[in-house]
Amino acid sequence: MNRQSTASSLPAPVLPHVWEPASAQEAITLKRQYGADSAYVAGSTLLRTQWEGGLLTIPAHMIRLDTIEGLNGIMEDEQQIRIGALTTLRECGHDHRLRIHGNTCSTACRHIAAPAVRNLGTIGGNISSAVGDMIPALLVHDARLVWMDTEHHPSEYEQELVDWLEQVRVGRRSLYAVLLGIVIDKSGPDTAPDLHNHQNSAPFHTSLSSEPSWREISFYRKVGRREAFTPSLVTVAFRALMNREGVLVNVKAAAGGGAGLAMRLSRCEQLLEGKVYDPRYTAELAALVEKEWVSYSDPFASESYRRQTAGNLLAAGLWETLHQEMERG
Amino acid sequence: MKATSMQWQAVVNGKAQEMEIAPSRRLLDILRDDLDLTGTKVSCEIGRCGACMVLIDGQPMNSCLMMAYQCADTEITTIEGLHGETESELHPIQEAFLEEGGFQCGYCTPGMIISTKALLDRTPQPAEQEIKEGLCGNLCRCTGYGGIMRAVESAADKCAHRSSLSPTAGLPMK
Structure with a gap:
């Protein structure tokens, strides 16, 4: 084929306009004006893979989010950690406050892609993709998303991550809302369990009131086809409080990975809630994850393989973590 | 707007x-x-x-x-x-990759060397796991990574040695 004549017969590529909104409201105005021909752009690491892979066309209008003030950095008050949506994954992974109060999130940030990608990629972009590997970790921290949407009253509002994922699942997510930040409640080694929420849960093997010292146990596990910048096959996260007798309360487990939507595993949580961990739960938990988690098949892995992997990851992760805790005393 | x-x-x-x-x-x-x-x-x-x-x-x-x-x-x-003390000299990381056989076809080598530079600026004497993490975003289809690991370890030693001899010791090398 004559390369020169082929090249000349192709239309010249249209270069996108790059807009600099000064506020989230301005960004939304631009998005409403240009609709499907536009995209919000933060680190653009995942968008680039989708553009180059032909999954998405490069939009005619790129709407920068880095020109909006206040979307960068991590802040804390007495109860909460707030992460700006444009905070890089690197910064999140290195932040000591997040390591203390959001350990699985911190671990997740250090295991997404490679260091160079984490220097550019943002936590907001990871979440907005709806398939980012941060999401299972944020789910076990009951994370809330802070949005700006001029069609919503009030225009700035918080939404449970789990509720937003449900909107995504049913195709009802807002196409115009700008993610401003992520909020997680602080936790720590001596966080007291919420007794009120356990009135109707499984019976405890020991009295909560007799045990003042509770510590958080958590882990995050990921299985991928390769290191570097590939989507995971399966990602799981787990978080609970445990006392000296080994009673687990406030159990939270989630699974996700690949192009599938992450979800909380409530039946797995119920299995362990209020119980002292027993090795027989290992097989039971793995089997329950396989039943509960909804995944998908693609040319790389079948749904049943993903489910089995998630079950094994969660069960083995819990077993390993508890043994490490016992060794620590 | x-x-x-x-x-x-x-x-x-x-x-x-x-x-x-x-x-x-x-x-x-x-x-x-x-x-x-x-x-x-x-x-x-x-x-x-x-x-x-x-x-x-x-x-x-x-x-x-x-x-x-x-x-x-x-x-x-x-x-x-990247270069050594003068523009015509190799950087110690480049020297190390040559000496340790840290490449075969060489296509990945510029990226490997840049990642190594960033790693050593941040962690002058990295442990094996730190090297693996620092270079996990660089893929080589030829070497099997053994030579690359040796090259990074050698580069760390070379950079530390030259840094100690330099009048601007402690400053990251160009």
Whole structure:
């Protein structure tokens, strides 16, 4: 084929306009004006893979989010950690406050892609993709998303991550809302369990009131086809409080990975809630994850393989973590 | 509403550059096509292989993922910007890769060396796990990584040794 004549017969590529909104409201105005021909752009690491892979066309209008003030950095008050949506994954992974109060999130940030990608990629972009590997970790921290949407009253509002994922699942997510930040409640080694929420849960093997010292146990596990910048096959996260007798309360487990939507595993949580961990739960938990988690098949892995992997990851992760805790005393 | 300017400026390998380019143009294309710095390699173009790695203000970044506006007004270092005490000498990291056989076809080598530079600037004596993590975004299809691991360990020693001899000891080497 004559390369020169082929090249000349192709239309010249249209270069996108790059807009600099000064506020989230301005960004939304631009998005409403240009609709499907536009995209919000933060680190653009995942968008680039989708553009180059032909999954998405490069939009005619790129709407920068880095020109909006206040979307960068991590802040804390007495109860909460707030992460700006444009905070890089690197910064999140290195932040000591997040390591203390959001350990699985911190671990997740250090295991997404490679260091160079984490220097550019943002936590907001990871979440907005709806398939980012941060999401299972944020789910076990009951994370809330802070949005700006001029069609919503009030225009700035918080939404449970789990509720937003449900909107995504049913195709009802807002196409115009700008993610401003992520909020997680602080936790720590001596966080007291919420007794009120356990009135109707499984019976405890020991009295909560007799045990003042509770510590958080958590882990995050990921299985991928390769290191570097590939989507995971399966990602799981787990978080609970445990006392000296080994009673687990406030159990939270989630699974996700690949192009599938992450979800909380409530039946797995119920299995362990209020119980002292027993090795027989290992097989039971793995089997329950396989039943509960909804995944998908693609040319790389079948749904049943993903489910089995998630079950094994969660069960083995819990077993390993508890043994490490016992060794620590 | 304000649009991002076509005027782009940055310091590339110590030299100020100013040009008119589309703000969405990839840094990889600017380096190779506009500035003729072809040591930065094109490969996967989606941030997986690390062949296009450059330093932006000292941090490793995939130039295939980065658009012009994202690196405007920064200091960019490519493989051409690394050298020893004089411009005609090799950087100790380059020497180490040569001596330890840290490459075969050489296509991934500029990216490997840039990532190694970032790693050693941050962690002068990295443990094995730190080397693996620091270079996990750089893929080599030839060597099996044994030579690369040896090269990074050797480079760490060389950099530490030269740094101790240098009148500006303690400062990261160019």
